[in-house]
Amino acid sequence: MSNLLDYFRSRRSQMLDLLTEMVARESFTRDKGKVDQLVDFLEAKIRTLGAQSIRRIPQSDVGDILHATWNPNAPGKPYLFLVHIDTVHPIGALSSMPIRCEDGRFYGPGALDMKGGVVSALEAIQALRERGQMPNRPLHLLVTTDEEIGSPRSEALIKATAADCALALVPEPATKEGAIKTWRKGGGKYELVIEGRASHAGIAPQEGINAIIEFAQQALEINRLNDLKYGTSVSVTMVEGGSAGNVIPARVTAQIDTRALTIEAMDGLHAALGNLYPKMPGAIVTCQRKHHRPPMERRPDLFEKAAAIGERYGLTIYEDGAGGGSDGNFTAAMGIPTLDGLGAHGDGAHTAHEHVIIDSLPRQATLIAAILLEW
Ligand SMILES: [Zn+2]
Known part of the structure; x- marks a missing residue:
């Protein structure tokens, strides 16, 4: 079954292209105009991935929010992807921290937090669609634009969308050591x-x-x-x-x-x-x-299940946690099974040396696809 990993490895350059496109569109939370340009780009991208419904929810002081759904009428309980595309880097940061690949790392503002994770998630959805293996349930993707300021505009929408979901997947960066995040303060x-x-x-x-x-x-x-x-x-x-x-x-x-x-x-x-x-x-x-x-309290059952799935696809999964929160805190506190830190490995989030370990992009796409297939 590790042919899934081989498949995503063969997609490495396409994934890097998408990451480059996303990082090149700077998206500091406070600059609605710039963030909306990235929203435009992603809206078009998601359309090519065959979402049956794409709703754009206009916002006045942060970027518009996207809510895409695949298989809206399928019988199972929905899964929800929670991704944010805003970054903490002010517009212009690209000139002092330009996009570059070096020693297997991809550098650029927002590459790790969390544009790399967005790339892996979209890649996983695309692959399962092309293989006719999408889960027989609705799949929601919420693309939010205010996570870095505490999600004041998207919190209600996140909670409303998550309410009937069986699983929330959050491709925030993994820990520095590559572990998924099973708890957050x-x-x-x-x-x-x-x-x-x-x-x-x-x-x-x-x-x-x-x-x-x-x-x-x-x-x-x-x-x-x-x-x-x-x-x-x-x-x-x-x-x-x-x-x-x-x-x-x-x-x-x-x-x-x-x-x-x-x-x-x-x-x-x-x-x-x-x-x-x-x-x-x-x-x-x-x-x-x-x-x-609210805190995302650790649930050992979720980690064990994710680790067992990873194992079947040739991936060893570790777990850790974080002192900082994410939008996964909201869904976890509602009692929705939440897997966080499914995104890229790397280091330096929110700093000038923010980077993604390039090999982690196909690896995390494999993990996400495996979870969609087997959860
Ligand atoms: Zn983040």
């Missing part, structure tokens, strides 16, 4: 607001309520919520406060980043941050969650 972003009372620091300091002093005590309290041994981190990451050098400060705002491995731990943090009480008489302390991605 969840994350919550909070805004802490401390309100005190302003007064003249010379004439009437006793009339003020110093929001910075209140904040300092809250920051220490918040810091104690860290439980790094169990993967829980709570970090005060930004702070702003005060109005002038001779005024008792009336207000401080701060940003807090939280991460945890389990939904239980996330809920515990949420409760603790919601229960902060003022240390100074008259101060007001509020802490609100601005953004939230």
Whole structure:
């Protein structure tokens, strides 16, 4: 059955061509115009892959979202591919990190995160179609454009599409060692607001309520919520406060980043941050969650099944996890079996030396196709 791997290896140059086309179209999340050019390109590409329905969902401040479906009327429960095509690299990054192939690696902004994974996924779909081996169930592909900013525009669509799916496949990069990701931490972003009372620091300091002093005590309290041994981190990451050098400060705002491995731990943090009480008489302390991605908790059954399928196709599959989230966190938290890190191997995501190990493109296409065939 490893002839599938041989087949995809024979497609290496076509895969590199597609990756080149995609990386050459820069797609910084915040530049809707540029991202839409890549959406145009992919919409046309997906059309050539025979999707029966392609819906383009217009967006005003990020690139349009694509929802393609193959076999919409097939009887089985659907599978869902979750891919994003936005990158963290500002437009123009290509000039300082041009596309190049060197020592079996393909360099370029967004190559690893996650255009390489998109290439492997599309290649797998194309191959199964040509062989008449598409699963007898609907296959959804969501191409989103806001993952790198936490998926504010696509979250609802992702959840709605995933709701009746039997499996979500996320071709985000594999780990550096090439392992799929069977867990991801969840994350919550909070805004802490401390309100005190302003007064003249010379004439009437006793009339003020110093929001910075209140904040300092809250920051220490918040810091104690860290439980790094169990993967829980709570970090005060930004702070702003005060109005002038001779005024008792009336207000401080701060940003807090939280991460945890389990939904239980996330809920515990949420409760603790919601229960902060003022240390100074008259101060007001509020802490609100601005953004939230639930954790993708590890499910050993999913990894075992994926590893067994890989084995049948000559692939040894390893597992690991990540401190950062992906759109797979949403589907996993809904109880949808989710396989993440199915994309390219490589290193340097989000940095100037971002690159893909070229041999991993056919390998991951094989793994994805095998999962579609055998899950
Ligand atoms: Zn990504």
